[in-house]
Amino acid sequence: MKKIINKPENFVDETIEGILYAYGDKVKILNGDNRILLNNQPVADGKVGIVTGGGSGHLPVFLGYVGDGMLDGCAIGNVFASPSANKMTDMIKACNHGAGVLCLYGNYGGDNMNFDMACENADFEDIKTATVRVKDDIASNDDPEKRRGVAGMVYAFKIAGAAAKKMMSLEEVVRVTEKALANIRTMGVALSPCILPEVGNPTFFINDDEMEIGMGIHGEPGIDVKKMMSADEIAELIFKKFETELSFNKGDEVSVMVNGLGATPMEEQLIVYRKLHLLLQERGVTSFMPHIGEFATSMEMAGLSITVFKLDEELKELLRYPAMTPFYTNHNK
Amino acid sequence: MKKIINKPENFVDETIEGILYAYGDKVKILNGDNRILLNNQPVADGKVGIVTGGGSGHLPVFLGYVGDGMLDGCAIGNVFASPSANKMTDMIKACNHGAGVLCLYGNYGGDNMNFDMACENADFEDIKTATVRVKDDIASNDDPEKRRGVAGMVYAFKIAGAAAKKMMSLEEVVRVTEKALANIRTMGVALSPCILPEVGNPTFFINDDEMEIGMGIHGEPGIDVKKMMSADEIAELIFKKFETELSFNKGDEVSVMVNGLGATPMEEQLIVYRKLHLLLQERGVTSFMPHIGEFATSMEMAGLSITVFKLDEELKELLRYPAMTPFYTNHNK
Numbered sequence: 001m002k003k004i005i006n007k008p009e010n011f012v013d014e015t016i017e018g019i020l021y022a023y024g025d026k027v028k029i030l031n032g033d034n035r036i037l038l039n040n041q042p043v044a045d046g047k048v049g050i051v052t053g054g055g056s057g058h059l060p061v062f063l064g065y066v067g068d069g070m071l072d073g074c075a076i077g078n079v080f081a082s083p084s085a086n087k088m089t090d091m092i093k094a095c096n097h098g099a100g101v102l103c104l105y106g107n108y109g110g111d112n113m114n115f116d117m118a119c120e121n122a123d124f125e126d127i128k129t130a131t132v133r134v135k136d137d138i139a140s141n142d143d144p145e146k147r148r149g150v151a152g153m154v155y156a157f158k159i160a161g162a163a164a165k166k167m168m169s170l171e172e173v174v175r176v177t178e179k180a181l182a183n184i185r186t187m188g189v190a191l192s193p194c195i196l197p198e199v200g201n202p203t204f205f206i207n208d209d210e211m212e213i214g215m216g217i218h219g220e221p222g223i224d225v226k227k228m229m230s231a232d233e234i235a236e237l238i239f240k241k242f243e244t245e246l247s248f249n250k251g252d253e254v255s256v257m258v259n260g261l262g263a264t265p266m267e268e269q270l271i272v273y274r275k276l277h278l279l280l281q282e283r284g285v286t287s288f289m290p291h292i293g294e295f296a297t298s299m300e301m302a303g304l305s306i307t308v309f310k311l312d313e314e315l316k317e318l319l320r321y322p323a324m325t326p327f328y329t330n331h332n333k
Numbered sequence: 334m335k336k337i338i339n340k341p342e343n344f345v346d347e348t349i350e351g352i353l354y355a356y357g358d359k360v361k362i363l364n365g366d367n368r369i370l371l372n373n374q375p376v377a378d379g380k381v382g383i384v385t386g387g388g389s390g391h392l393p394v395f396l397g398y399v400g401d402g403m404l405d406g407c408a409i410g411n412v413f414a415s416p417s418a419n420k421m422t423d424m425i426k427a428c429n430h431g432a433g434v435l436c437l438y439g440n441y442g443g444d445n446m447n448f449d450m451a452c453e454n455a456d457f458e459d460i461k462t463a464t465v466r467v468k469d470d471i472a473s474n475d476d477p478e479k480r481r482g483v484a485g486m487v488y489a490f491k492i493a494g495a496a497a498k499k500m501m502s503l504e505e506v507v508r509v510t511e512k513a514l515a516n517i518r519t520m521g522v523a524l525s526p527c528i529l530p531e532v533g534n535p536t537f538f539i540n541d542d543e544m545e546i547g548m549g550i551h552g553e554p555g556i557d558v559k560k561m562m563s564a565d566e567i568a569e570l571i572f573k574k575f576e577t578e579l580s581f582n583k584g585d586e587v588s589v590m591v592n593g594l595g596a597t598p599m600e601e602q603l604i605v606y607r608k609l610h611l612l613l614q615e616r617g618v619t620s621f622m623p624h625i626g627e628f629a630t631s632m633e634m635a636g637l638s639i640t641v642f643k644l645d646e647e648l649k650e651l652l653r654y655p656a657m658t659p660f661y662t663n664h665n666k
Binding site: 002003004005006011014015017018019021022056057059060064189191192208209211228230231232234262263264265266267268269270271272273274277287290292294297299300302303304329331 | 347
């Protein structure tokens with residue numbers, strides 16, 4: 001296991017300490033509990049709180065998006081493990097500014113169960129909550145309700161965060177976040193596994209000339225194992241899969257995310273973006289605010305995911321709205 | 334070779350096409366020549382031009398820093414290969430706004446020779462130029478004049494770019510950039526090699542339990558091969574090496590860059606930053622605007638480099654100054 005770490009059992013705590021040392025002007029922890037990260041910038045009374053949570057090992061997801069204009073709080077578990085319901089409850093309480101709290105997170109069993117319990121706990125204390133689960137990974141299930149949440153959640157954080165910052169009500173924030181997610185789809189390919197620090201073994205095995213199509217960010221099996229394809233072929237395969245669920249017509253505007261899973265160079269991400277841009281162009285579709293880089297990783301996994309986000313005027317305005325977090329800044333207005 | 338590319342010989346061109354499609358509002362190419370990238374935002378008459386150049390395969394170095402507040406132009410070669418003197422000449426001419434042009438680049442044989450020729454060519458056309466070579470890699474040679482330029486060049490781009498944007502003269506831009514570089518040192522460790530797209534073989538071999546201390550970003554041999562060390566040990570080893578050349582005293586302010594070489598997760602970069610923060614704290618030194626992420630890579634190489642940049646008031650102001658490029662944005666003012 002070739003990792004630049006100290007004791008594997010300290011991996012998460014030391015990562016969070018690094019974040020606090022580096023970005024203490026933007027984020028803080030709740031009452032000395034370094035598994036609950038909160039926005040450290042001023043928040044208006046009556047702003048809806050936006051919170052998330054999930055396992056570690058996916059930076060910048062989730063911690064990196066806590067900050068002004070995106071998330072108010074994030075509860076984090078061990079690597080690839082859900083945080084507890086109690087931590088989520090504490091976070092929800094800390095992020096309620098009088099207008100309720102939206103729990104916005106990926107559709108995974110542990111997170112679903114714990115967030116549901118946390119929302120019940122919050123209800124006992126008369127804190128209004130709402131839940132939106134991200135299910136953007138089209139390779140994970142044919143049934144849209146059973147899909148996992150992957151990189152598309154970053155767009156959801158951005159939209160919900162901007163809506164809350166603009167002082168929309170909880171109901172309105174839910175409405176616009178659900179509208180965004182109805183227009184978001186993601187699919188990825190994995191070329192090599194990652195290694196959990198406390199386990200020390202690769203999460204899966206793959207041959208030197210093969211790739212996993214549609215693999216999840218925890219190494220969940222994909223829909224197919226194929227011989228390595230070219231960048232253009234990968235872009236086209238995934239885009240055509242999107243077209244079975246979303247229409248892309250002349251005059252449409254779409255934001256595309258090419259997300260490196262950890263070990264894939266920026267050059268390769270840009271080569272894939274190039275093809276997606278051409279595919280959109282062929283259809284008369286405009287690319288708006290592309291996101292190219294590492295947004296949701298699996299530590300040192302090689303591969304990438306592609307997300308499309310079909311926009312309307314309201315969604316465009318929220319996507320453009322300013323945000324300032326340790327790993328995401330946007331100053332268009 | 335597991336890369337998400339098309340034909341290896343199109344690697345550089347398609348990367349640049351991706352950049353142009355994604356960031357055409359910020360950057361453009363010169364007269365259809367996609368090996369010369371220029372700032373596409375308005376530039377004041379009389380601003381000193383800041384240009385660089387070098388081989389591909391190091392994104393965001395160099396192309397990613399072309400834009401408002403940093404570089405006016407970048408000439409790019411094939412992977413790990415210098416661009417030609419003619420391209421550099423064309424770029425210098427395009428980036429002269431009447432106040433001369435600073436050529437600011439890493440100290441490598443091919444780049445030195447070609448930029449020297451380009452400056453002579455510019456001189457024939459009465460364009461004033463100056464040259465500052467970045468030599469921040471302390472592991473590359475005991476003689477500071479013979480050292481290579483690595484991630485520290487990003488700080489140099491930032492300082493020179495801000496100085497030019499503030500309408501300093503060419504002489505003043507050179508003075509402040511040289512002052513910055515006298516206070517910048519870098520050293521790295523490599524854990525695994527990268528593969529040149531057109532070659533198809535790893536750049537070097539290393540055992541599964543070993544690391545290269547001080548390896549260059551093109552796979553140049555380092556100063557030692559050692560068994561894998563912990564994050565804290567690596568941070569301490571490198572920081573102590575810096576202390577043989579720079580003093581860190583109570584009240585000093587330092588910007589630290591932890592730069593992932595390509596495949597190293599953000600979590601590991603933060604764990605290394607954590608230790609550096611503690612080492613500075615022990616000495617009463619304040620960490621100012623840390624830079625943690627991928628700033629100068631070698632495609633899919635695993636490992637990281639650490640850069641320290643000792644600041645004074647003038648350098649702090651220039652580091653904080655706004656910049657807006659495809660891969661570097663800063664809005665502190």
